[in-house]
Amino acid sequence: MKHVLLIDDNEIDSYIAKHIITKSKMAQKINVQNSAIDALEFLGTLKNNPEEFPDNIFLDIQMPEMNGFGFLEEFKKFSESIQNQCRVIMLTSSNDPKDIDRSFQYPFVKKFLTKPLVLRMLEDLKKTVF
DSSP: OOEEEEEOSOHHHHHHHHHHHHHHTOOSEEEEESSHHHHHHHHHTTTTOGGGSOSEEEEOSOOSSSOHHHHHHHHTTSOHHHHHHOEEEEEESOOOHHHHHHHTTSTTEEEEEESSOOHHHHHHHHHHTO
16 A cells, blocks of 8 residues: 545544554555545546556545545546556445445445544455455
């Protein structure tokens, strides 16, 4: 995991996740976007440079303006090569089975985690997803 994109409107949750990822030394670059719309704009600037694209996106579901599922709908419009290169990990306070099922309808969603992110979760991801 070289480059991580965190998408979460909650600054405290973003801070915790960034701190845990930094502490794990699993990423060389961490970008934080506080809305799905800002994240899509950021990713749009990288479309022509696929090597700059994040390897992993940690995505919250409940956000104003556009929620995580809105982001996933827009992300599936990106090229298949980008979708294959970039894993999406849902990182949310929801543990609703409907949200879990809906998330996995997108082939690029690889894991569903419930906040807060802890080091053990990253270690498990390293074994199962990365």
